[in-house]
Amino acid sequence: MDLKLERKNALILASSQGLGKAIAAELVKEGANVMLASRDEQKLAAVQKELSPLGAGKVGYVVADITNAEAIKSLVSQTALEFGGIDILINNAGGPPGGSFTDFNDEDWQQSFELNLLSFIRTIRESLPHLKKQGGKIVNIASSSIKEPIPGLILSNTFRTAIVGLSKTLASELAPDKILINTVGPGRIATDRIQHLDKMNADKLGVTQEKITEQSIGKIPLGRYGEPEEFAKFVTFLVSGANTYLTGQSYLVDGGLVKSI
Structure with a gap:
């Protein structure tokens, strides 16, 4: 399948590690130009050096507090x-x-709002004049909590769900400009974030992190945590030329973890 990503220009937030980095790698392999962004210049420079040989596209970076x-x-x-x-x-x-x-407290809620929702709103708003020129693709990365709240993650549950409302509304508003927008929620993908959450739960319950990880894997039908590359490949399809009709939808990449219909 030709994904028609050669010479396409992609901006990826929070891409110095984890899921953002994995998505960047897949797009570079497909020939796209990729702009990395995060607050850590040292990590960004290292990722730029790592990804540049993977494809013909350019890899740049901008240090930015979103x-x-x-x-x-x-x-x-x-x-x-x-x-x-x-x-x-x-x-x-x-x-x-x-x-x-x-x-x-209020400050915690405000910080999470600015990081996990307002940053998406602002970046979409600033990017629209460019995306409207020839049509474009937007993917908002959320969490499996968009389908089922995760205990102990009330901030994430609140603002990730709001992303779905934003995306669904914009799908209709942006369709005349041939802009497709979708939301993708990762389940238990093997990233530093999941390691942190497993350790947090282990400390709370007074058990080992390995025990928590084992219990989590036991709830996943596929019997393992996902790999960042698996998540990235699906996002790559959504932003590619192969996707011409999917918009306003919310997807999970979770190995069957969430049981909701």
């Missing part, structure tokens, strides 16, 4: 200037801290 409106404006403008446009936007952000409702 909770800052001006930083997002600069990130989008630099991407469009360097690549000559933006065809693909992948919104992504690190997960907010775990805890219950009584653990968080």
Whole structure:
């Protein structure tokens, strides 16, 4: 299948590690130009060096704090200037801290709102003039909590679900401009985030992290955590030329973990 990604220009947030990095790698392999973005320049430079030999496209990076409106404006403008446009936007952000409702104050809620929802809104808004030129693709990375709330992750449950409402509404508004937008939620994918959550739960229950991981895997029909590359391949399809009719949808890449219909 020809994914028609050669010379397409992609901006990927939170792409110095984890799922963002894995998506960047797949797009580079398909010949796309990829702009990496995160707050850690050292990691970004290392990832740029690692990914550049994988394909014919350019790999650049911009250091950006996506909770800052001006930083997002600069990130989008630099991407469009360097690549000559933006065809693909992948919104992504690190997960907010775990805890219950009584653990968080107004500042905690505000910080999570700015990181996990407002950053997506701002980046879409800034990217639209570029995406509208020839049509484009947007994927918002969320969580399996968009289908089933995860205990102990109330901040994530709240704002990840809001992303679905945003995406579903924009699917109709952006369709006349030939822009497709979808939401993808990872299940238990083997990233640093999942390692952190397993350790948090282990500490809370007074058991080993290995025990928590074993219990989590036992709930997954496929019997293992997913690999970042598996998640990335699905996102790559959604933003590719092979996807011409899927928009406004929410998908899980979770090995069958979530039982909701």
